[in-house]
Amino acid sequence: MAGQYVAYTFYRADPAWRRLPVEEREAHRDAFADVIEEYGSRFDHLRVYSTTGVRPECDFFLWKITERYETLGELGAALNATPLAGWLETPYNYLATTKASEYTSARRARKIVPQGSPYLVVYPFVKLRPWYALAESDRQRAMEEHMRIGREEFPTIHNHTTYSFGIDDQEFMTAFECDEPADFMHLMLRLRDSEASRYTERDTPIFVGQLMTIREALARLDGIGSLVEDHD
Structure with missing residues (x-):
């Protein structure tokens, strides 16, 4: 029955942090990024996504996938030890x-392997209780229709559904990798x-x-638009 633990952790920076001296902010970013990069090999997958300028309550989030539950807490503790965590x-x-x-x-849990698409759409999901009272054949029919729409009409969108009961x-936690956010909007519609539904x-x-990368996401957090140097 063992599978993977999947966690999504969202972070929001205190705006007052941006009033710290530039050198101090840079040191904070580096220390936080060093921990993420160090722990990357301890996870099956550890991905970083920026939400800067999109959601008011968060600036970036981590998508963490591991077969060992304790690894989630170990990373959390290591990040809490960095100056930026404050x-x-x-x-x-x-x-x-x-x-x-x-x-x-499938009779075994499918391992989640991120496809590397440029965008990830994530949200928690709860079904109405009458769903579970339906006959198994009715639920099967409804879900086959649901999956067929995604598979046949939106083949570039990759679904990673996990279970939180x-x-x-x-x-459930539902996560969809896509090439463009608008593609996912059309799927949901x-x-x-x-x-x-x-x-x-x-x-x-x-x-x-x-x-x-974590360094790119933290650069956006600090108001730096791009890490690409101008060599002209």
Whole structure:
């Protein structure tokens, strides 16, 4: 039954941090980035996404995937030891695990392997209780329609659904890699017509993150538009 633990941790910087001296902010960014880079090899995958300028309550988030639950806490403790942590809030943190889907022929949990798409859309998801009272055949039919729409009409969008029953407040964490955020909007609009969507209780807040290195994301946090040097 063992699978992967999947966590999404969102960070927001205190605006007062930007009033610190430039050299101090640079040291803060470097120390935080050093920890992320050091821990990268301890995770199956550790990705960073910027939300600067998109969501008011967060500036960037981490997508963490590991088979060892303790690794999540170890990274958290290491980041808390950095100077930047004293200037960061964590408005959201979500935990989930992988498991075999009830609606496919797979009998083992599918390992999550990020595709490297430039954007990731993430949100917690809860179904209405009447969904679970439906006959298994009815749920299977509804989910087959749901999956077929995504697979056939939006093949460049990659779904990474994980399960939070009993370990967090939501039932599922849904994450979709895509080439353009607008592509995902069209998928969601199309799915509004599906039978399964009638049983959605909650699918917010929704976050759209842009894939970056930790140093690029922290540079944006500090108001630096690009790390690319001008050699002209």
